[in-house]
Amino acid sequence: MAHRTVTVISCLFLVGLLLGPLMFLIHFSGLSMSLTSSDMAAIEFTFIQAAYSATLSTVLAIPVAKALQRQKFWGKQFVVLFLGAPFILPVIVAVLGLILVFGNNGLINNFLGFFGFDPLKIYGFWGVILAHVFFNLPLAIRIILQGLNDVPGEKYRLILSLKLSFTQKFFVLDWPVLKKVCPSIWAVIFAICLSSFAVALTLGGGPKATTVELAIYQSFFYDLDFAKAAQLALVQVFLVFSVVVASQFIIRPETVLGLNIKTSNYSHSSFEKALDFLIIIVTLFFILTPILAIFLFGFAGIFSLPTAVFKAASLSVQIAILSSLMSVFFGLCLTTKIGEVVGSLGIAVSPIVMGAGTFLMLKNFGNPYLLAIPVTAIVNALISLPFVIRILKPPAEEIRIEFNNLSRAIGLTGIYWIWWVYLPMLKRPIGFSLGLAAALSMGDLGVIVLFGSGEIATLPLKIYQLMGAYRLDEALASALLLSLLAFGSFAVFDRIGRFL
Amino acid sequence: MIRFDDVIIKIGDFQLNANMTIPKGFIAVIGQSGAGKSTLLSSLSGHQDIDSGKILINDTRIDQLPPNQRPCSVIFQEFNLFPHLSIAQNLNLVCGNHFFVSEGARKKIQEVLEKVGIGELIDRLPSQMSGGQQSRAALARVLLQKNPILLLDEPFSALGPNQKSELIELVYSLTKDQGVTVLLITHDPKDAEQVADHCIVVKDKEALGPFETLEALREDGPLTGYL
Numbered sequence: 001m002a003h004r005t006v007t008v009i010s011c012l013f014l015v016g017l018l019l020g021p022l023m024f025l026i027h028f029s030g031l032s033m034s035l036t037s038s039d040m041a042a043i044e045f046t047f048i049q050a051a052y053s054a055t056l057s058t059v060l061a062i063p064v065a066k067a068l069q070r071q072k073f074w075g076k077q078f079v080v081l082f083l084g085a086p087f088i089l090p091v092i093v094a095v096l097g098l099i100l101v102f103g104n105n106g107l108i109n110n111f112l113g114f115f116g117f118d119p120l121k122i123y124g125f126w127g128v129i130l131a132h133v134f135f136n137l138p139l140a141i142r143i144i145l146q147g148l149n150d151v152p153g154e155k156y157r158l159i160l161s162l163k164l165s166f167t168q169k170f171f172v173l174d175w176p177v178l179k180k181v182c183p184s185i186w187a188v189i190f191a192i193c194l195s196s197f198a199v200a201l202t203l204g205g206g207p208k209a210t211t212v213e214l215a216i217y218q219s220f221f222y223d224l225d226f227a228k229a230a231q232l233a234l235v236q237v238f239l240v241f242s243v244v245v246a247s248q249f250i251i252r253p254e255t256v257l258g259l260n261i262k263t264s265n266y267s268h269s270s271f272e273k274a275l276d277f278l279i280i281i282v283t284l285f286f287i288l289t290p291i292l293a294i295f296l297f298g299f300a301g302i303f304s305l306p307t308a309v310f311k312a313a314s315l316s317v318q319i320a321i322l323s324s325l326m327s328v329f330f331g332l333c334l335t336t337k338i339g340e341v342v343g344s345l346g347i348a349v350s351p352i353v354m355g356a357g358t359f360l361m362l363k364n365f366g367n368p369y370l371l372a373i374p375v376t377a378i379v380n381a382l383i384s385l386p387f388v389i390r391i392l393k394p395p396a397e398e399i400r401i402e403f404n405n406l407s408r409a410i411g412l413t414g415i416y417w418i419w420w421v422y423l424p425m426l427k428r429p430i431g432f433s434l435g436l437a438a439a440l441s442m443g444d445l446g447v448i449v450l451f452g453s454g455e456i457a458t459l460p461l462k463i464y465q466l467m468g469a470y471r472l473d474e475a476l477a478s479a480l481l482l483s484l485l486a487f488g489s490f491a492v493f494d495r496i497g498r499f500l
Numbered sequence: 501m502i503r504f505d506d507v508i509i510k511i512g513d514f515q516l517n518a519n520m521t522i523p524k525g526f527i528a529v530i531g532q533s534g535a536g537k538s539t540l541l542s543s544l545s546g547h548q549d550i551d552s553g554k555i556l557i558n559d560t561r562i563d564q565l566p567p568n569q570r571p572c573s574v575i576f577q578e579f580n581l582f583p584h585l586s587i588a589q590n591l592n593l594v595c596g597n598h599f600f601v602s603e604g605a606r607k608k609i610q611e612v613l614e615k616v617g618i619g620e621l622i623d624r625l626p627s628q629m630s631g632g633q634q635s636r637a638a639l640a641r642v643l644l645q646k647n648p649i650l651l652l653d654e655p656f657s658a659l660g661p662n663q664k665s666e667l668i669e670l671v672y673s674l675t676k677d678q679g680v681t682v683l684l685i686t687h688d689p690k691d692a693e694q695v696a697d698h699c700i701v702v703k704d705k706e707a708l709g710p711f712e713t714l715e716a717l718r719e720d721g722p723l724t725g726y727l
Contacts, residue, residue, distance in 0.1 A: 402579050403579055403582065405547050405574075405576055405579070406576065406579055406580060408546070408547065408566070408567040408568065409545065409547070409567050409568065409574045410568065410593050410594050410641070410645070411566075411568025411569075413568075416593075416599075419599055420582070420585065420589070420593060421582060424584050424585075425582075425584055
């Protein structure tokens with residue numbers, strides 16, 4: 001009962017936080033929608049790049065997941081673990097890493113140039129796609145791998161005994177899983193890429209590679225056309241919300257039940273084995289090289305960074321701590337079905353949209369720039385909330401189910417229940433959620449670009465400013481610092497959760 | 501004295517009727533799996549709402565009270581102890597709900613743990629104890645609650661026959677002189693034979709009895725077909 005009250009109050013508060021800025025966007029849009037041809041081009045590009053990114057990420061993930069599933073090798077668990085890294089890697093860092101590897105003077109182009117090939121172009125459409133695949137391929141691999149691993153071991157043993165061909169094995173074993181899993185992966189990646197801002201800001205731009213998010217920023221920041229920014233923000237909300245609703249109708253992955261006795265002698269030819277390892281190595285190269293390049297090229301400059309960078313880093317840390325605490329607080333209040341639905345509304349409202357709405361709202365009452373830090377922290381908290389709820393809800397529900405009778409029998413309720421049962425039993429997922437929310441906030445470049453300035457800048461914004469000023473060495477060293485802070489905050493919170 | 505006054509409990513298609521007066525003492529509740537034994541006890545402890553009728557304890561109606569305001573302590577089949585808390589912390593939860601285990605509470609807990617034979621395990625986590633020791637700790641908790649009714653919902657079913665018998669004997673010895681009424685759910689008529697004054701038989705959607713134990717266990721008694 002008490003938990004329900006807390007959930008309802010939190011839901012109302014959250015809806016208020018999300019609706020407030022939206023109301024101001026509607027107000028500032030002048031209740032009209034006058035989209036120009038360049039706006040329509042931005043909408044078209046947003047859809048096309050999201051479709052390409054989702055399709056490529058999903059299709060490329062299939063052979064990698066299959067290779068990882070059927071091959072056993074030392075360090076396999078680290079490979080799978082490492083596939084989670086791009087999720088918390090700040091976008092601006094990844095973009096810098098990709099430029100180092102795939103850019104004009106990057107590793108790949110030097111290699112191609114050596115053999116007389118034309119260089120790859122990282123800016124524009126294909127650069128945006130490349131970055132999106134870099135971020136989403138690991139996510140797709142992990143989900144497909146999970147689906148393939150859920151196939152009961154008994155089924156594998158049956159297939160082994162039937163001595164089927166490669167194609168027959170694919171259609172009997174893998175196709176049913178892929179049919180269920182891939183559409184929902186595609187929909188998730190499509191929705192993520194629709195809200196692409198930082199990638200489009202750094203690798204896109206221009207009439208041919210502007211997303212709606214980027215168009216909002218440009219109207220807001222360069223044209224000072226708040227009505228246009230508000231109209232585009234509403235278009236963006238409509239687009240993402242429609243996709244999120246539509247994706248609910250796409251088949252979700254189902255867990256196949258079985259005794260799950262895994263067979264260890266799933267035979268495959270040496271050609272299959274070689275192909276699998278080649279696929280794994282190429283994937284690791286694609287994901288690891290940009291990250292390693294940042295470490296390699298950024299290390300030298302990290303000790304001679306200007307004070308402004310450390311000031312920005314300190315601000316990023318403060319915002320990350322504040323936003324992760326808020327996100328987990330709300331997450332703990334919303335570990336119910338209705339709580340999850342309300343908490344996930346943040347998916348439809350991107351940082352840029354939230355930031356634009358909040359900016360316009362605050363403009364009515366005073367100087368919005370003065371509230372840059374709390375606004376950035378709140379918006380970052382709302383953006384990471386859907387992930388935090390996904391992590392906290394299953395164990396929280398389990399605790400409520402398993403210990404409800406005992407708690408009621410001994411009259412353990414309210415604050416005492418939270419103190420003795422809820423918080424201590426959830427400390428691991430709480431630590432993990434804090435780490436994830438802090439890392440995501442640390443890398444955010446969405447809200448701060450609207451609210452930030454020369455004086456108030458987070459580390460991602462500082463890196464963007466350094467890139468814009470062609471101070472690449474400092475940008476790389478700052479990117480390394482940001483990566484260390486993002487991974488470090490994740491590791492520290494996660495450790496605290498494990499060992500407290 | 502516990503009275504079920506025309507009580508009807510419905511859970512989906514399942515329905516259980518109870519109309520009986522249970523005297524003080526050690527009562528065994530016997531019946532087949534799914535007959536409604538746990539449902540009957542849950543209605544008394546407050547974990548299951550009743551659809552009609554009344555439940556009275558010493559002529560006071562209790563069926564609308566929340567579980568912690570009823571004069572009943574329960575030991576469930578599982579999840580009797582919080583796994584992340586030490587035995588001292590688990591037992592402290594019924595000593596006034598403080599944020600920390602006070603010296604006074606620790607002393608009381610130590611005393612009751614001595615009574616159930618696990619005084620040296622006060623700082624252990626449940627996972628560091630055997631099943632029998634965990635059952636003793638749960639028993640210590642209900643002794644601390646000092647309620648006049650103790651409900652045992654097959655708490656020792658996962659233990660071996662000797663350990664189970666030993667624990668039932670321990671419950672009996674600790675409660676017989678305290679005026680505590682014990683209701684023990686069991687599948688095994690031997691448990692009833694060992695300690696119970698009376699038996700309640702749950703079958704055909706109905707709680708029957710209470711019967712004198714010897715009468716209930718007779719070949720042509722209410723447990724015919726079950727024994």
